[in-house]
Amino acid sequence: MSTTSARSTTARGDAAREAILDAAFLRFAGYGLRRTSMEDIAREARVSRASIYFHFGSKDQVFRAIAERLHEQNLEAMHAAADADAPLEDRIRGALEARLVRFVEITHSSPHGDELLDEHHRVCGDIAAASHEASVRLLRRLVREGTASGELDPAAVGLSEAAAAAVLLDCAEAAKSGDAVTPRSFRRRLEQIVRTLVAGMRPAR
Numbered sequence: 001m002s003t004t005s006a007r008s009t010t011a012r013g014d015a016a017r018e019a020i021l022d023a024a025f026l027r028f029a030g031y032g033l034r035r036t037s038m039e040d041i042a043r044e045a046r047v048s049r050a051s052i053y054f055h056f057g058s059k060d061q062v063f064r065a066i067a068e069r070l071h072e073q074n075l076e077a078m079h080a081a082a083d084a085d086a087p088l089e090d091r092i093r094g095a096l097e098a099r100l101v102r103f104v105e106i107t108h109s110s111p112h113g114d115e116l117l118d119e120h121h122r123v124c125g126d127i128a129a130a131s132h133e134a135s136v137r138l139l140r141r142l143v144r145e146g147t148a149s150g151e152l153d154p155a156a157v158g159l160s161e162a163a164a165a166a167v168l169l170d171c172a173e174a175a176k177s178g179d180a181v182t183p184r185s186f187r188r189r190l191e192q193i194v195r196t197l198v199a200g201m202r203p204a205r
Contacts, residue, residue: 019045020047021062021065023044023045024036024044025066028063028112029116030111041059060123063124074099075131075135075138078099080098081094088146088149088151092139092194093190095138097187099169100172100186108182132169139165139169143168151202152164152203153203156201156203156204159201172190172193
């Protein structure tokens with residue numbers, strides 16, 4: 001097989017895999033993970049069940065792949081927000097929103113949001129933990145930049161840069177909890193949280 005043919009085959013395989021994940025996401029959001037079968041995913045994707053099994057060995061593997069893709073997309077958006085030409089507070093808020101708002105949108109829009117969240121913890125705990133650590137590292141970089149520029153002084157409130165980053169993420173995570181949380185209310189809470197925490201770390205004048 002030529003290099004061109006191999007690349008074409010790989011591209012088709014990647015496209016098929018992405019289409020399966022898109023279809024599976026729709027099924028999981030509409031019916032929940034437990035009530036969705038591999039046959040349901042194949043029907044939604046308009047492919048054979050054998051095609052599903054060619055890419056994924058089980059329904060949990062499909063779910064993990066969706067979660068992994070989502071976390072990767074969120075981290076890319078976090079980096080874009082952190083690198084934006086904007087004030088530090090806006091960059092911190094933007095990074096946290098990029099990290100979390102998609103999860104709020106999913107749980108709010110799906111009637112099976114609680115189940116999907118539970119299954120995410122069960123099936124994708126390692127993926128979520130790695131993404132969490134990467135998010136803290138990025139936030140720590142922003143805190144470090146703020147400290148270097150004189151905009152922040154986390155040590156004044158007894159926090160290291162790492163601890164300050166963890167507090168920012170922990171508080172943002174807490175803001176997305178609760179049955180009444182919507183994407184809009186989450187964004188409003190997040191803005192208030194970041195404003196309060198950043199103000200608390202401002203150097204004394």
